[in-house]
Amino acid sequence: MKALVLFSGGVDSTTCLGLAVEKYGADQVLALSVYYGQKHKKEMEAAEKIAKHYGVLWKQLDLALIFADSNCSLLSGSTEEIPKESYAQQLEHTGGSPVSTYVPFRNGLFLSSAASIALSHGCEVIYYGAHSDDAAGNAYPDCSSAFNDAMNQAIYLGSGNQLHIEAPFVNWTKAQVVKKGLELGVPYGLTWSCYEGGETPCGTCGTCRDRAAAFAANGVADPALGGESFGRTK
Template identity: 75%
Template sequence: MKILVLLSGGVDSATCLGLAVKQYGKENVITLSVSYGQKHTKEIEAAKKIAAYYQVEFIHLDLAEIFEYSKCSLLGHSNQDIPKEAYAKQLEKSGGKPVSTYVPFRNGLFLSSAASIALSKECSMIYYGAHSDDAAGNAYPDCSSAFNEAMNQAIYIGSGKQLQIEAPFVFWTKAQVVRKGLEIKVPYELTWSCYEGGEKPCGKCGTCIDRAAAFENNGVCDPAIKM
């Protein structure tokens, strides 16, 4: 079985890749990283390093034009500031809508694009790193189990029953994802999660806060943070 892993360069997707390589062997795994017009290239640079570490094929796709109409605060053309607070605090102000760092239907577009490439590469499975913390409170609805099930059905039918998707962590917390990654020795020192593109993570955006908590809950220091 050949697997295509959506690789963002962050903790969750790196753990997905580590799991796929462990289960299927590096010769049966390829990675796809997608640019979407974000404010920096740190994620893509990290993804390249992680793919090289695992010695798997790396494919890069640029979908930035699709998101040029979005007001998402992560995007280079946005004049919104990236919130410097936890997702729970952001959701208190969102009125039930996704947070401002939600890129409209991003995972749907990523998975659809990945499906086309996966079929061309004779893969039968797509892995991506959605987990329950991101879906909580409707912060990122395209990380939910319901979304995963619907997309899996659509891709399975649309591929002539040749291809399925799997989010192995969709019912896990980020702390559980990190626990698995530590167990299988994922090179977290190579990953990048921060929404800002500085020399080091800001430590204040939602994803930095979640990442720090996940490592803290496992009783270890984040290996990407240089002391």
């Protein structure tokens, strides 16, 4: 096994998966999806379908207990409602602090856990889909370039120089991520991004707004909302 991909079933991580499969081949890629106490399991259901589409090994990890005391609005035990605003609008209310959908040190925990699993499977690299739009304004500080560099160094040193991180989109916008995914034939029609767990995406939460803008910037309709599906068939 060459690569482990942290895989939520959303746009960014699915594009990462497409990149890894393109580079290493499906038989050399492990997709790891993490349940952390979300209000729904739509992402996990999407991840399973996409893993089958690519023919990669798929594993699930339950870390919900770690976040049991958090009141992050994404979590099932939260008393907070998921904001129906863009991230820029939300940051106007936070005074520069992370938004309410920031799960405390989530990517740090995910990457550390993934490192152990990756080493156990002989992987050389962990891919994850952090991008600059999420890091902007400190909305999600664990998506920043500085955070990625620090975690990469820690994992490389802590693994005895066996394992490193690839965050190919850390300096890209989401529109650039989608552009690359369209070139790769990523099956965006199978992905799920919405923070709500309804039958269809809500269209108003921060991630729905970002996703819609990214597809619009590429001049295509979002296939998850009835647009043309661009995924390659197997």
